[in-house]
Amino acid sequence: MKTDGLDLASRSGWPDDLRHLLERYPREVWTGHVNLGDMARFWLARHEMFRELSQALVQAAGALREGDVPPDQFRQWFAPRLNFLLGELQTHHMIEDRQYFPVFVRAETSLAKGFDVLEADHETIHHALDDLARSGQMLAGAVDGGTPLVTRAADGFATVSDGFMKILLQHLADEEDLIVPVILDRTEAGLGIG
Ligand SMILES: [Fe+2]
């Protein structure tokens, strides 16, 4: 897929040719806008959940490393939430790729390149999710192994999760900047997604 140098690891927002609708509908006007319907609110709430949950996982790993949380309690809290994040993100991306992106591209063909970029992001994030899952499982498995093992696993997770957070947050923000203005401009009913 052609992403014109807009790959997730190196970009910081959209270039001018993909910002014309965002200029008309900047973030400041989103909340409370009459065209921000139920679907958009639900979808933005999912993004917020992904942000909060991934941040909470990072913080929990840090607390384990510092000895601020009992190992058993950590594992019980951490493992199901990591699995939940992995599963929910995969489902979320699948629905976006198959169901929503085609609708937005049809409605606003001038943004087609942006949706190609977002789809490529999903691939990148899936690879990063594999790394995150591996690193998280190692951490959850290390809690019985004593302090040096926990410290090493927590350091490894911190490195992997830092990289993951960076690309996840960039993707969520750019995706919102591309999609919400289309919804505000055309309405959910007009797009057939309300
Ligand atoms: Fe996405």
Ligand SMILES: [Fe+2]
């Ligand atoms: Fe998304």
